Structures are given as C-alpha cells and as structure tokens.
Amino acid sequence: MHTPHGDIPTPVFAPVGTQATVKTLAPDELTELGATLILANTYHLYLRPGADLVARMGGLHRFMGWSGPILTDSGGFQVFSLESLRKVSDEGVKFRSHIDGSEHFFSPERSIEIQEQLGADIIMALDECPDPMNYEYNKVALGRTHRWAERCLRAHTRPDQALFGILQGGIFPDLREESARFLTALDFPGYALGGLSVGEPKEKTWEVLDFTVPLLPQDRPRYLMGVGSPEDLFAGVERGIDLFDCALPTRLARNGALFTAHGRINLRKAEFAEVAAPVEEGCTCYTCRHFSLAYLHHLYKAEEILGLRLNTIHNLHFLLEWMRRIRAALQKDTFGQLKADFLARYVPVQDEAQRRDNLEQRRGKPGHRRE
Numbered sequence: 188m189h190t191p192h193g194d195i196p197t198p199v200f201a202p203v204g205t206q207a208t209v210k211t212l213a214p215d216e217l218t219e220l221g222a223t224l225i226l227a228n229t230y231h232l233y234l235r236p237g238a239d240l241v242a243r244m245g246g247l248h249r250f251m252g253w254s255g256p257i258l259t260d261s262g263g264f265q266v267f268s269l270e271s272l273r274k275v276s277d278e279g280v281k282f283r284s285h286i287d288g289s290e291h292f293f294s295p296e297r298s299i300e301i302q303e304q305l306g307a308d309i310i311m312a313l314d315e316c317p318d319p320m321n322y323e324y325n326k327v328a329l330g331r332t333h334r335w336a337e338r339c340l341r342a343h344t345r346p347d348q349a350l351f352g353i354l355q356g357g358i359f360p361d362l363r364e365e366s367a368r369f370l371t372a373l374d375f376p377g378y379a380l381g382g383l384s385v386g387e388p389k390e391k392t393w394e395v396l397d398f399t400v401p402l403l404p405q406d407r408p409r410y411l412m413g414v415g416s417p418e419d420l421f422a423g424v425e426r427g428i429d430l431f432d433c434a435l436p437t438r439l440a441r442n443g444a445l446f447t448a449h450g451r452i453n454l455r456k457a458e459f460a461e462v463a464a465p466v467e468e469g470c471t472c473y474t475c476r477h478f479s480l481a482y483l484h485h486l487y488k489a490e491e492i493l494g495l496r497l498n499t500i501h502n503l504h505f506l507l508e509w510m511r512r513i514r515a516a517l518q519k520d521t522f523g524q525l526k527a528d529f530l531a532r533y534v535p536v537q538d539e540a541q542r543r544d545n546l547e548q549r550r551g552k553p554g555h556r557r558e
C-alpha cells in the first residue's frame with residue numbers, strides 16, 4: 188500500500204495507539220521495531236483532546252511525532268461497544284462520553300469530518316456493528332451501514348486520505364455477499380471486514396472470510412479489523428487478508444504476558460524468578476538482547492515502568508517479525524511450510540482454550556447451532 192507518509196509492505200500488522208500513543212513506546216522505538224502503520228482511535232481522540240485541537244496542532248502525525256502512515260477508525264466500534272450509552276437511528280448514533288457522561292452524536296458526515304481533522308492516511312467509513320449471530324438485526328443494520336457508506340463517500344473531501352469501506356453482515360453468507368456487492372460497486376480504495384472477532388466462534392470468523400474475501404477486488408487492500416493473535420495472522424493471511432490491527436500484544440505486555448514460539452508465558456509466575464535466559468533464545472528484540480527473564484520478572488513484581496516498556500517491545504517485535512517472515516515466505520511461495528512450522532510449536536495458552544470452551548457451549552444454544 189502506498190500512502191502520503193510512506194509505503195506499507197503487506198500483509199501488515201498495525202500496532203494500536205488508542206490515544207495517539209502506542210502505550211509506553213516512543214515513535215522512534217516503533218520505527219526501530221519495523222512498524223509501518225499505526226492505528227489511532229477516533230472516538231477517544233474526539234473526546235480528548237478533541238479533533239479540532241489536533242488539527243490546530245498540525246494534525247495527528249505532527250501531534251504524536253510519528254511521520255509514518257496512520258489509520259483512524261470511524262469511532263463507530265467504540266460507540267457501539269458502549270451498549271446502554273447509545274441510541275442508533277438512520278441519521279447516526281447518539282452516545283454519552285465514558286469520561287464525563289456528556290452527550291454526543293456521530294453521523295457519517297461527522298465521523299468523516301473528525302477523521303479529516305485528525306488527518307490519518309487511511310480513514311474508515313462509519314458502520315453499525317451488531318451482534319454477528321443475530322440475523323434479523325444484521326439485515327436491518329446492513330442497510331443502514333450501506334447508506335452510511337454512501338454518505339461517507341459524499342462527505343469525504345481530502346484526496347490525500349484513503350477512505351475504506353466496511354463490510355458487515357455478521358456470520359451470514361447472503362448478507363456478507365450483499366455487503367460485498369454493494370460496497371465494491373462504490374469503488375472504495377480498500378475494504379475492511381467488520382463485525383468479526385466480536386464474540387462469534389473463531390471457526391465462524393474463518394468461514395466468513397472463506398466466502399467473503401473472494402468477492403472483493405484483488406487489487407484493493409483487505410483489512411480484518413481487531414484481529415491479531417499470532418495464530419490468527421496465519422489464518423487471515425492464508426485467506427487473503429492484507430491488514431490487521433489489534434491491541435492484544437500491547438495489552439498483554441502490560442499484564443506481563445509475553446509471546447514465545449511455544450505460546451504465551453506470564454512473568455508473574457515464580458518459575459521465572461531465577462531464569463538467566465531471555466524471554467526467547469534467538470529473539471533479536473532489544474529486550475531479549477539485554478535482559479533476563481529474572482529481571483523482567485523482578486520489574487513486573489516491583490511494578491516498574493521499564494517492565495511495561497520492555498514487555499511491549501518484545502511482543503510487538505514478535506508479531507512484526509512473524510509478519511516479516513510471512514511476507515518473505517509469500518515471496519518465496521513457502522507460506523504453507525512457515526505456517527506448519529509455526530503451528531507445530533505454538534500452543535495457545537489456557538485462557539484461549541477457556542474462551543474456545545465457552546464458544547463451544549454457546550454454539551450449542553438454540554439459534555447458534557451450526558448447519
């Protein structure tokens with residue numbers, strides 16, 4: 188992907204900088220890690236410090252001191268996550284700030300206006316994000332999402348920003364197909380798959396990709412929103428996804444959970460108190476080149492800020508490095524081998540297994556049964 192702030196080799200993983208900062212890291216550290224795209228959240232920046240203030244400060248790139256490509260979401264996903272705090276109509280969505288309870292309104296036009304003030308390279312259409320398993324609601328919401336997509340296109344004025352459309356339709360093939368047909372006719376420069384990884388069984392996520400991605404144009408980036416655990420990157424790339432974002436690696440890092448080739452470990456465990464080895468032998472990140480597990484365990488126990496930073500560096504390096512390997516394997520046509528090698532060693536940890544168990548139960552409920 189080419190943007191006014193640089194090229195983005197794909198497939199790409201974008202670290203999340205919710206409040207115009209990838210938590211604990213400075214932009215030069217992100218560059219050193221090889222990050223080529225950062226995501227910032229419109230909802231949060233609109234509420235604080237305000238999109239007009241960011242614009243007066245020269246736009247998001249200058250404000251946060253990051254000269255590379257930035258993507259902003261539409262604000263819709265956060266608003267729809269507020270549940271009781273919102274009211275949806277064809278006009279837009281009314282919601283209350285989680286900070287001070289004040290009332291706000293996002294229409295498609297307002298979302299685009301705010302994103303133009305923020306000034307990211309890639310911006311997103313406002314969409315409605317319903318429960319992916321509820322057919323009737325998805326049918327209604329889909330019509331609204333499509334009308335909103337047209338209004339976003341009409342409202343969009345900055346030619347230096349690429350406005351991506353977002354497909355919805357839950358887990359339902361007919362709705363996803365309708366969404367793909369409608370949005371591709373509008374000729375967006377890129378397409379996101381919205382409404383996934385929001386509680387549906389993981390198998391369903393991949394099923395949706397299996398029948399939806401082939402309906403999208405080959406020459407436009409495909410963006411799987413909110414997905415980014417290591418095994419998911421392989422599953423997404425295999426199905427033609429070019430762009431991922433996820434707060435998981437940075438959030439886990441701050442909780443002491445670190446990725447390794449064998450799965451996740453947690454620094455809180457006493458077993459690491461006297462381990463002189465790094466998190467992962469052979470890892471070339473700053474953290475692994477300089478520090479032992481024993482030291483990271485100590486920083487975690489002592490709640491030292493440096494620990495959060497070192498953990499974040501390692502986790503982002505892990506994902507960005509595997510994405511580099513994936514890109515290289517795609518070039519050499521050895522992706523299948525790389526994926527097999529990765530999955531042969533990588534074991535998802537207990538809470539991941541727990542989540543799958545919950546989803547198994549959920550699948551057994553009426554209305555959620557597989558065909």
Ligand SMILES: [Zn+2]
Pocket residue numbers: 466467470471472473474475476501504
């Ligand atoms: Zn490392």
